[in-house]
Amino acid sequence: MPQDGFSGDWLSQFLALRDVSLFVVGASVQYTVNRETRDVRLQSSSARTRNAVLHALDNLRMPSHLSKIELVSTFSETFRVILPDTPTLVRRKSTDSQRDENEMDAMDALCVRLCDRQVIHRVSDREMMHGVSEITRNIALLDDPSGQLRTARPRLYVINCGKCHLAGDSQLRYLEHLKFPVRPQHQSPDSAGQIIAQK
Amino acid sequence: MQRFLDPALVADNVQSEPLTMAAPASSSLFMSLGNVWRLLSLRTDVDDIITELLGHFSLEKIYAESDKETYQHLVVTLLAQLNSIFLIQRWTLPSENLQVGWYLGFLASWEVTLRSVEFVLQIVSEGRESLWDAQSLRDKYLAEFLLSALRLLTLHPKAPANQRAKDRRERFARIHRSLERIYDSYPGPKSFLLLVCKEITDALRTEPNALQLPPRLRYELPNLASELVNIHQPLLAMTY
Numbered sequence: 453m454p455q456d457g458f459s460g461d462w463l464s465q466f467l468a469l470r471d472v473s474l475f476v477v478g479a480s481v482q483y484t485v486n487r488e489t490r491d492v493r494l495q496s497s498s499a500r501t502r503n504a505v506l507h508a509l510d511n512l513r514m515p516s517h518l519s520k521i522e523l524v525s526t527f528s529e530t531f532r533v534i535l536p537d538t539p540t541l542v543r544r545k546s547t548d549s550q551r552d553e554n555e556m557d558a559m560d561a562l563c564v565r566l567c568d569r570q571v572i573h574r575v576s577d578r579e580m581m582h583g584v585s586e587i588t589r590n591i592a593l594l595d596d597p598s599g600q601l602r603t604a605r606p607r608l609y610v611i612n613c614g615k616c617h618l619a620g621d622s623q624l625r626y627l628e629h630l631k632f633p634v635r636p637q638h639q640s641p642d643s644a645g646q647i648i649a650q651k
Numbered sequence: 652m653q654r655f656l657d658p659a660l661v662a663d664n665v666q667s668e669p670l671t672m673a674a675p676a677s678s679s680l681f682m683s684l685g686n687v688w689r690l691l692s693l694r695t696d697v698d699d700i701i702t703e704l705l706g707h708f709s710l711e712k713i714y715a716e717s718d719k720e721t722y723q724h725l726v727v728t729l730l731a732q733l734n735s736i737f738l739i740q741r742w743t744l745p746s747e748n749l750q751v752g753w754y755l756g757f758l759a760s761w762e763v764t765l766r767s768v769e770f771v772l773q774i775v776s777e778g779r780e781s782l783w784d785a786q787s788l789r790d791k792y793l794a795e796f797l798l799s800a801l802r803l804l805t806l807h808p809k810a811p812a813n814q815r816a817k818d819r820r821e822r823f824a825r826i827h828r829s830l831e832r833i834y835d836s837y838p839g840p841k842s843f844l845l846l847v848c849k850e851i852t853d854a855l856r857t858e859p860n861a862l863q864l865p866p867r868l869r870y871e872l873p874n875l876a877s878e879l880v881n882i883h884q885p886l887l888a889m890t891y
Contacts, residue, residue, distance in 0.1 A: 463847075463850055463854055463861075463862060464861075464863070464865070465702065466847065467802065467805075467821075467862055468864060468865055468868060470798070470802075470873070471741070471802070471868065472863070472868075474738065474741060474742070475742070475872065475873070475879055477684075478742045478875075478879045479879040480681070481684055481685050481688050482688070482875070482878070484681075484685050484880045485685050485688050485689050502880075508832045510831055516851075517846070518843060518846055518847070519843060521782050521843070522843035524844060526843060526844055533678075533681050533684070534681060534682050536678065551787050551791060552679070552680055552730070554724070554727050554731065555680065555683070555792075556679055556680055556683040557728070558727065558728040558730075558731035558732050558735075559683040559686065559687050559731065559732065559735050560683055560686070561682065561728065561732070562687060562704075562735065562736075563683075563686045563690055564733045565691040566691065566700070568689065582876060582877075584753075584876070585874075585876050585877040585878075586673075589877065591852075
């Protein structure tokens with residue numbers, strides 16, 4: 453199972469699978485909070501990921517003092533937050549709903565406290581970061597429209613030709629025979645998305 | 652889309668009643684999480700929020716300790732709140748192909764995270780008299796908090812500058828010892844998650860850089876500032 457030099461011990465695998473399930477939950481939360489209306493088939497793709505995670509858990513080899521059933525049921529609990537139809541292996545006790553309530557009360561209390569907090573609540577930071585990431589994502593897309601050549605530093609060139617074009621760095625590198633003059637400068641253009649105008 | 656994902660159902664005001672009617676418990680939990688998310692995501696003062704929670708708790712504790720149930724409730728509340736904070740922190744961690752500097756401001760510091768773990772373990776350890784019969788407190792809330800906080804510590808892009816691997820190993824060893832003390836002093840079988848927590852601290856005290864993400868997740872995991880929603884790409888394939 454392990455590839456790419458990943459040692460693949462069970463604890464790392466467990467934590468990676470847990471990360472994946474948390475990100476699936478996070479995606480739903482973000483979708484809702486941002487009032488998204490795009491149809492991204494979140495439910496069905498979440499359900500598919502859930503099934504795949506549960507399947508991977510089935511194949512996970514753990515030390516014998518740990519119970520597979522408990523392992524799976526902790527993940528089911530996580531998924532049930534967004535997919536209530538997730539089957540449960542252990543019968544939910546009446547204390548479980550009490551626990552859910554405690555948890556919700558705690559989170560609601562935290563919300564009240566945060567609202568009360570007399571500090572600058574930088575809502576703008578969130579908007580700003582979202583904006584920045586949108587821009588860098590678009591630059592990465594232009595850098596390599598095929599989406600196959602992954603680079604850590606996407607760059608764009610503006611080519612001053614008759615039909616003035618934007619050309620992605622990766623795209624140009626791919627066409628090896630094309631030689632472009634390198635702009636003589638001391639700083640290398642290594643920040644993501646730096647746009648260099650070439651004359 | 653199922654009903655609970657309908658954006659129209661998200662309350663405008665986070666203080667308003669968060670969808671209690673006829674919705675399954677899980678979706679109410681979802682709404683609570685969404686409310687915390689809205690207030691906490693990409694804030695630049697997470698360290699302060701955490702220390703404030705710990706401070707409030709310490710002051711409350713002075714009087715609450717005399718009443719067992721009140722104290723249990725207080726500890727559960729602290730654990731659930733910290734857990735939700737560290738959960739959101741996990742979503743905020745930048746993947747390795749991003750400029751870490753931009754994101755550091757949104758992350759709790761390594762030191763505050765570690766100390767809050769130590770603080771909580773100390774509370775649970777010392778509170779045995781009042782907390783021993785609250786099973787879900789340690790089996791669920793403590794375990795989930797530890798998992799989230801330890802995950803942040805393991806993947807944090809900026810451990811304290813003057814800290815060597817040896818120092819970090821010692822800090823994790825301290826946490827491992829505290830957890831072992833809790834194991835010894837609390838009766839009965841421990842939950843799966845709590846058993847896993849001890850496996851984690853055991854691994855970290857030997858190798859503080861253990862338990863990293865598999866390569867593809869390390870580079871490609873989305874981030875709260877971008878879009879977690881983009882899970883079309885098979886996330887799971889990246890775990891191998």
